[in-house]
Ligand SMILES: Nc1ncnc2c1ncn2[C@@H]1O[C@H](COP(=O)(O)OP(=O)(O)OP(=O)(O)O)[C@@H](O)[C@H]1O
């Protein structure tokens with residue numbers, strides 16, 4: 270029997286490799302696995318098949334409003350336990366919209382690496398390793 | 401001497417009839433309208449280009465900053481002191497560039513009437529404090545004395561917190577930039593009543609180099625700087641005040657200044673307590 274990889278899985282949803290590239294390094298070098306999606310459709314698929322522990326979600330994707338990923342998965346088991354929004358806008362309304370859609374936090378790009386590191390542990394509870 | 405002339409070009413000739421002259425005037429008027437429309441179209445294209453290009457400049461820039469921050473945090477290995485210094489340089493240069501690109505984007509959106517405000521109830525004193533903290537290290541480095549006075553009766557305003565911080569940040573940034581080391585800079589807020597409405601009056605003042613009366617209008621224009629020479633000491637986009645004015649006006653307020661060359665500057669703006677859309 271192959272041993273299951275118990276490292277937490279992070280799904281990064283953003284259409285720019287400029288954003289996903291450094292974040293992949295950040296999470297992989299700190300003991301997590303990473304999956305990347307560049308659109309609403311592929312993010313929904315990735316949630317269904319990979320069941321990530323944390324989703325970082327860009328709010329503006331090529332095929333529409335990033336927050337609709339949460340809307341589509343609402344009430345299903347594929348909805349990630351924690352979602353954090355990534356945005357280019359820092360006004361109160363954007364923040365309210367993300368929170369209303371169910372995001373735990375809202376990060377302004379460029380994603381502050383210190384904050385990410387500080388919060389990662391609370392966003393991704395270690396997986397309960399089954400005996 | 402000429403036997404026949406084009407009516408439209410020579411309609412103002414003494415021999416032309418009043419009718420012909422009126423017709424010529426109409427032709428010239430239509431021509432001018434067409435030219436204005438074309439210039440406006442080009443201006444819109446240029447603004448759109450600015451907005452697009454600054455958005456596209458942001459993304460690779462954020463990659464540079466994030467990569468550098470990952471290095472700084474030591475995730476990819478411990479750094480020597482010198483490596484730390486070098487990476488800190490990449491991060492601060494990158495952040496400064498990002499700020500300038502952001503200013504150009506805000507300006508272009510403003511010029512294209514694409515700037516919107518998201519008003520909530522805001523305590524002006526809190527925003528002043530936020531901006532003070534952001535500028536703390538600059539103030540300390542130039543050994544300036546920064547004094548803040550918010551009158552106790554200043555009411556809350558209905559405003560876009562982020563944009564209010566942007567206005568204050570641009571004005572305080574200028575006050576710091578244009579005041580020699582050891583000088584004084586201040587921010588004051590008080591309650592005002594003007595034209596049967598309540599407003600909050602904010603003053604950002606400094607004991608710095610001042611601005612000659614001739615330039616009071618000019619500096620609010622896009623890209624305008626009093627010293628625009630290549631050898632100028634101060635480097636910036638020249639958009640800070642254009643943006644500040646746009647944002648104040650979006651809130652229904654006014655912005656103006658009192659200043660004399662060599663005698664410091666006082667910039668004032670008002671924000672109505674009730675937002676009128
Ligand atoms: N407090 C001040 N004292 C003296 N001169 C000022 C002051 N504020 C603005 N100015 C003059 O007005 C010009 C335009 O200011 P503005 O903030 O629009 O652009 P900038 O400061 O040159 O560029 P940026 O804001 O991008 O750094 C400045 O270059 C300077 O000449």
Ligand SMILES: [Mg+2]
Pocket residue numbers: 570573574636639640641
């Ligand atoms: Mg300025």
